[in-house]
Amino acid sequence: xxxxxxxxxxxxxxxxxxxxxxxxxxxxxxxxxxxxxxxxxxxxxxxxxxxxxxxxxxxxxxxxxxxxxxxxxxxxxxxxxxxxxxxxxxxxxxxxxxxxxxxxxxxxxxxxxxxxxxxxxxxxxxxxxxxxxxxxxxxxxx
Amino acid sequence: xxxxxxxxxxxxxxxxxxxxxxxxxxxxxxxxxxxxxxxxxxxxxxxxxxxxxxxxxxxxxxxxxxxxxxxxxxxxxxxxxxxxxxxxxxxxxxxxxxxxxxxxxxxxxxxxxxxxxxxxxxxxxxxxxxxxxxxxxxxxxxx
Numbered sequence: 001x002x003x004x005x006x007x008x009x010x011x012x013x014x015x016x017x018x019x020x021x022x023x024x025x026x027x028x029x030x031x032x033x034x035x036x037x038x039x040x041x042x043x044x045x046x047x048x049x050x051x052x053x054x055x056x057x058x059x060x061x062x063x064x065x066x067x068x069x070x071x072x073x074x075x076x077x078x079x080x081x082x083x084x085x086x087x088x089x090x091x092x093x094x095x096x097x098x099x100x101x102x103x104x105x106x107x108x109x110x111x112x113x114x115x116x117x118x119x120x121x122x123x124x125x126x127x128x129x130x131x132x133x134x135x136x137x138x139x140x141x142x
Numbered sequence: 143x144x145x146x147x148x149x150x151x152x153x154x155x156x157x158x159x160x161x162x163x164x165x166x167x168x169x170x171x172x173x174x175x176x177x178x179x180x181x182x183x184x185x186x187x188x189x190x191x192x193x194x195x196x197x198x199x200x201x202x203x204x205x206x207x208x209x210x211x212x213x214x215x216x217x218x219x220x221x222x223x224x225x226x227x228x229x230x231x232x233x234x235x236x237x238x239x240x241x242x243x244x245x246x247x248x249x250x251x252x253x254x255x256x257x258x259x260x261x262x263x264x265x266x267x268x269x270x271x272x273x274x275x276x277x278x279x280x281x282x283x284x285x
Contacts, residue, residue: 003197005169010198013162013174013247014205018217020155023206026220027145032276039145041152046250048156049163053255056164066171073172075243078259085267087242088249090234092268095246096275098223098231102239103176103247106199108219110206115221119232120180126236127181134241 002068014107020045023108025099032096083134094126143222163252170194175248177239242268 021027022045030039065071095101100108100119108116163174172194179195186192210216221228239245242264244253249268253261 002170002194005165006194006197007201009162009166009169009174010201011162011205011208012165012201013159014202015209016155016158016160016162017202018155018206018209019158020152021145021148021218022152022155024145024218024220026143026218026222029222029276030143030145032272033280034273035277035281037144039147041145041147041149044149044152045156045159046246048153049160049251050156050255052157052160053163053251056160057167057252057255060164060168063168066167067169069169069171071171072167074256075173075253075258075260080260080263084242084260084264087238087240088244088264088267089242089271090238091242091245092238092271093275094231094234094236094238095268096231096272097227097279098235099221100228100231101176101235101246102180103245106176106180107202107205108217110203111216111219113219113221115225115228116219118225119228119235122229122232123236123239124180124184126233126238127177127184127240128236129233130237130240131185 005068013103014110016049017104017107020048022104023111028095028101028104029099143220145220159247159251160255163247166198173248173252175244175252177236177245177248178243181236181240238268 017023021041027039027041030037031042061072098119102123105116105119166172166174179198182191183195183199206217244264249261249264254265
């Protein structure tokens with residue numbers, strides 16, 4: 001049941017990414033292009049997602065534990081450090097260059113496009129470089 | 143390249159993205175962060191952690207194929223940049239999202255909805271650097 005739940009969650013998320021148009025780097029890059037061919041779609045996608053998670057999480061987290069797990073793995077850290085700010089700043093730079101982010105590129109792999117596979121291979125290389133040059137002290141990636 | 147602003151399908155797709163995240167929290171008690179799920183699959187530390195993440199990735203990849211089976215059309219993927227820029231952007235995305243403990247899904251959707259202080263800092267940071275980077279590429283360098 002654990003694996004089936006994960007599969008269904010991934011499928012629903014991926015269908016959302018597909019319908020939202022966020023699999024298309026041209027649309028994502030245009031969201032950043034406020035001075036040019038601006039396309040505000042991404043803000044509507046995040047708005048839709050946040051409406052559901054804002055209320056959905058509040059309902060779900062009232063439970064004592066998840067359906068198929070012992071406890072909720074919710075990050076409690078409030079630490080604002082250089083890793084968070086520097087990492088997020090870099091992520092935005094890469095996102096502004098490529099127009100793909102991991103959440104959109106993983107489902108986009110299903111379209112069979114080689115550009116998506118190339119992006120994901122490069123992102124995985126980026127994970128590996130981070131592990132080599134900035135190994136985690138204690139906080140895990142959410 | 144001009145793209146068409148589609149508020150209804152964007153918002154509707156967003157609702158499904160949120161639903162996927164809520165389902166994962168309800169069933170397995172996990173945050174839906176694509177960076178953590180992908181890196182946790184590739185650099186798996188134990189088998190149980192690997193299995194649910196791999197199942198999740200399979201579901202995600204199956205989504206556009208399912209859409210194709212129902213509508214006869216794959217979702218659009220227009221890549222207006224060179225392979226070199228794909229690789230450059232990809233490496234920086236991977237390094238940065240991993241260092242900052244999250245990307246658009248983990249910080250942007252899951253973190254913001256929990257009003258996580260870290261995500262409230264991360265999201266404006268990566269949105270701002272995304273806008274600045276694209277501005278430099280398109281309007282300063284003129285690529």
